[in-house]
Amino acid sequence: MSEKRKIFAKKISEEIVLDGEITESFWGDAQVSSGFVQYSPRDSIPAELQSEFRVAYDDKFLYIVAQMEDIPEKKFIIGDLKRDFFGGSVDYMSFTFDTFQDETNGYMFGISPFGVQREALLSNGGEGSYNSGGGSRGGSGWFNINWNTKWYSEVKLYDGYWIAEFKIPFNSLRYKEGTKVWNFNSYRGNSKINENSVWTIIPLGFTPANLSMTGEIEFEFPLEKSSQNLVLIPYMSGSGIRNKVSSPEKDFNFDAGLDIKMALSSSLNLDLTFNPDFSQVEVDEQRTNLTRFELFLPEKREFFTDNADLFSNLGSRESRPMFTRRIGIAKDTTTSQYVQNPIIYGAKLSGKLSDDLRIGILNMQTSKLSNSGIPSYNYGMAVLEKNILKNSTVSGFIINKQSFFNDDSKDYAHDLDNFNRVFGFESKLQSNDTRFKSQLYYHHSLENENNPNSNSYGVNASYEKRNFESNIYFYAVGKNFNPEVGFVPRKDYIFLSPSFQYKFLPENSSINTHGPGVDYEFYRNRLNGLTDYDIDIDYNFRFKSSAYLVFKTNLLYTKLLYDFDPSRSDGVALPASSEYNYTNYTFYFRTSERKLFSLRLNGKIGDFFNGDIKNIGGTVNYKFPPFLNIEVGSQYNNLIFPDPYSSANFFSLNSKISVSFSKDLFLSTYLQYNNQLDNINLNARFQWRFQPLSDFFLVYTDNYYAENPLFMNLKSRSFAFKVNYWINI
Numbered sequence: 108m109s110e111k112r113k114i115f116a117k118k119i120s121e122e123i124v125l126d127g128e129i130t131e132s133f134w135g136d137a138q139v140s141s142g143f144v145q146y147s148p149r150d151s152i153p154a155e156l157q158s159e160f161r162v163a164y165d166d167k168f169l170y171i172v173a174q175m176e177d178i179p180e181k182k183f184i185i186g187d188l189k190r191d192f193f194g195g196s197v198d199y200m201s202f203t204f205d206t207f208q209d210e211t212n213g214y215m216f217g218i219s220p221f222g223v224q225r226e227a228l229l230s231n232g233g234e235g236s237y238n239s240g241g242g243s244r245g246g247s248g249w250f251n252i253n254w255n256t257k258w259y260s261e262v263k264l265y266d267g268y269w270i271a272e273f274k275i276p277f278n279s280l281r282y283k284e285g286t287k288v289w290n291f292n293s294y295r296g297n298s299k300i301n302e303n304s305v306w307t308i309i310p311l312g313f314t315p316a317n318l319s320m321t322g323e324i325e326f327e328f329p330l331e332k333s334s335q336n337l338v339l340i341p342y343m344s345g346s347g348i349r350n351k352v353s354s355p356e357k358d359f360n361f362d363a364g365l366d367i368k369m370a371l372s373s374s375l376n377l378d379l380t381f382n383p384d385f386s387q388v389e390v391d392e393q394r395t396n397l398t399r400f401e402l403f404l405p406e407k408r409e410f411f412t413d414n415a416d417l418f419s420n421l422g423s424r425e426s427r428p429m430f431t432r433r434i435g436i437a438k439d440t441t442t443s444q445y446v447q448n449p450i451i452y453g454a455k456l457s458g459k460l461s462d463d464l465r466i467g468i469l470n471m472q473t474s475k476l477s478n479s480g481i482p483s484y485n486y487g488m489a490v491l492e493k494n495i496l497k498n499s500t501v502s503g504f505i506i507n508k509q510s511f512f513n514d515d516s517k518d519y520a521h522d523l524d525n526f527n528r529v530f531g532f533e534s535k536l537q538s539n540d541t542r543f544k545s546q547l548y549y550h551h552s553l554e555n556e557n558n559p560n561s562n563s564y565g566v567n568a569s570y571e572k573r574n575f576e577s578n579i580y581f582y583a584v585g586k587n588f589n590p591e592v593g594f595v596p597r598k599d600y601i602f603l604s605p606s607f608q609y610k611f612l613p614e615n616s617s618i619n620t621h622g623p624g625v626d627y628e629f630y631r632n633r634l635n636g637l638t639d640y641d642i643d644i645d646y647n648f649r650f651k652s653s654a655y656l657v658f659k660t661n662l663l664y665t666k667l668l669y670d671f672d673p674s675r676s677d678g679v680a681l682p683a684s685s686e687y688n689y690t691n692y693t694f695y696f697r698t699s700e701r702k703l704f705s706l707r708l709n710g711k712i713g714d715f716f717n718g719d720i721k722n723i724g725g726t727v728n729y730k731f732p733p734f735l736n737i738e739v740g741s742q743y744n745n746l747i748f749p750d751p752y753s754s755a756n757f758f759s760l761n762s763k764i765s766v767s768f769s770k771d772l773f774l775s776t777y778l779q780y781n782n783q784l785d786n787i788n789l790n791a792r793f794q795w796r797f798q799p800l801s802d803f804f805l806v807y808t809d810n811y812y813a814e815n816p817l818f819m820n821l822k823s824r825s826f827a828f829k830v831n832y833w834i835n836i
Contacts, residue, residue, distance in 0.1 A: 236527025
């Protein structure tokens, strides 16, 4: 193995001025590191546009100054100026830190040429989530962009290059006191020549945030214990609603609450929330559902996404023991939208107890909603994770949901009897170079009645090299497995999915990689035998422009275990125990998102149960850098079935317009039409960031029936405001 790249950080006493200029005297003595190599479109060759950086530190801050070679006659492509940008669509420079050198968890700090910041927590070694399952590749569980911390930066553009300065407080990071070395890397995205480059070589097929292929940063003196970091985030909010389909018809609420973030040690955090309000969170995307099962919608609330890998990255794609959207969110059946179920308080303890032991404890208490009959519940979870070998983990957890503090007519013992618990263990093992990854887990649910087959278990493994990738996923869900705080769309089955993808790597071609793949998924249960299979035969093209194209042939079999209307239009249902063999063909195309104009297209044609399906859809995005981003998307599904079964046409339309008046002032509007849900949703959100991480929000939301004339049949209308203020103590 080649020796790791290193950069030396000298301790300084001179004060730094963030101005995008390298004028401080200590930078002249600092080590300059450059020699970036391409990560894509070709790995391991010198970057066409080079970058260099220097590092220094004092007792409170880590300082980095970076200079990036540029092409001044070309414009930067960026859609807006909002914090936490998507790296695949903008220019940026970023740095990753593995402060415990466990090659498992880390931090990322990045900045765009317009001075827009982003920061993220890295888990699973900086690689794709293990719980994608079923041949799905990648995932977002490993890269938590919703984590926020206060740090400082400045950018200045020059003729032929740009300079970025980073000032990162040590008390915003967790690390071992007395350490002198962290694992460290840097990666850059450049839209002008469509190049991604890294400081240390990372082969194609791995993410640029991979924590097993880093260099090192060496500090001149051992790091002292970071100062205690206490953050108070009080908020005030108010909301008014006019509801024409349920009671009360009109309502107004005023609320106040508090979030507290406390560093108990240099490696352990305590987060507290009292009467939290999530009115500023972006609305869910409405999607057409042609399956027999519940759709998975992502968590967007910051309290739950911070350190989410400890709590939510468990189980498999279709058997998650913890799905935090079950906490404090209830479905409004009149609008098909999810609304808040008030949370009284919440507490979360997370971090490292030692070099190789990590802990997570979560406790939430919700209030009851008398009008909807939702009782008050307490939700708790504890998880302990131990690092083994070099970059692998084993963990155990327990989850508890229990009824508390409800109607006085119910005695306390009855509340205690109304519980749902899940416990389990997991192991995630991977090779030192992360080419091989595996997962083994076992989960069991407990209720006041002891039911058999109340478990879920699985084993997954994958191996990847430059020109091929192979995966195998196996998991089983018992008939009575019931994690009420989890996501389990179907039960009583075993699932097996082997997959293989081969990649040709042509030279001197506009195609970066291309090749065939096959993914075989099947489900069976003890009573009915084989119930489903899906043989997916595909051919993938990845272009040097970052465009992507795939063609698929799907050979499917379904045996219905219950009556089901595939048109989902309350028509005549296909009978239980009926069997269907059918074939359809799909394609997906995506252009580079680092262009002013980008496009995503998808389509499907072929059989669907005992009928036919035609689907076409796509999204068009146009940027007016850096102030305006317009996106319009649509999906159309035409389902045709023989008599007496119902045919259907489903159409959805969404339009999102994001306006950045400055780095601190934003307006976004979201319009959605979905005739399957019989709903039109209009959401407008205004945000003023009057201090770093301190915001004022105004949110307006309308829901209408999806009938003509449009915008005349109102279901509900709401207006909300929220002010939160980030206070470092």
